[in-house]
Amino acid sequence: MAILPIIETPDPRLKTVSTPVETIDDALRSFIQDMFDTMYDASGIGLAAIQVGLPKRILVIDLQDKDPETGAVVRAPHVFINPEVIKESEEVSVYSEGCLSVPDQYADVARPAVIKARWQDAQGKAHEAEFDGLMATCLQHEMDHLEGVLFIDHLSKLKRDMVLKKLAKARKMDA
Numbered sequence: 001m002a003i004l005p006i007i008e009t010p011d012p013r014l015k016t017v018s019t020p021v022e023t024i025d026d027a028l029r030s031f032i033q034d035m036f037d038t039m040y041d042a043s044g045i046g047l048a049a050i051q052v053g054l055p056k057r058i059l060v061i062d063l064q065d066k067d068p069e070t071g072a073v074v075r076a077p078h079v080f081i082n083p084e085v086i087k088e089s090e091e092v093s094v095y096s097e098g099c100l101s102v103p104d105q106y107a108d109v110a111r112p113a114v115i116k117a118r119w120q121d122a123q124g125k126a127h128e129a130e131f132d133g134l135m136a137t138c139l140q141h142e143m144d145h146l147e148g149v150l151f152i153d154h155l156s157k158l159k160r161d162m163v164l165k166k167l168a169k170a171r172k173m174d175a
């Protein structure tokens with residue numbers, strides 16, 4: 001188990017277009033475990049490999065829903081290797097998004113409400129499935145990271161500058 005340092009904006013590495021994974025082996029699986037450890041430690045629901053410095057097309061997601069009866073967090077870890085969107089709805093949904101690379105900042109982003117995706121799991125097996133709700137949003141947010149795109153890149157310049165200003169201010173107060 002290892003907690004990896006998370007790269008934050010404006011680090012230029014976040015603009016990298018990640019390359020496909022060709023070999024899925026034990027070393028990669030161990031790295032994926034580190035990605036989960038890092039995401040849970042940072043209280044995130046998704047993480048792309050580039051956010052911890054590896055420009056490969058790997059995402060981990062766990063929405064960590066609460067059990068409606070006990071209120072306990074239920075972990076449901078998902079790994080997406082070489083994910084692709086193969087279909088998306090015209091209908092959009094808006095979520096207030098955040099990102100571990102833009103710490104503690106949130107803004108509304110509109111994305112297709114339903115997507116169909118294809119990916120490989122940690123054993124190299126191919127999958128295809130449809131996602132909606134927060135899972136669809138989260139998957140699209142994480143897939144953006146593979147293209148070097150952050151959620152703030154979906155905002156108007158005015159809104160993006162506001163978020164970055166708030167982030168700079170929060171960092172100054174932390175320092």
Ligand code: NI
Pocket residue numbers: 098099100101141142145
């Ligand atoms: Ni993110």
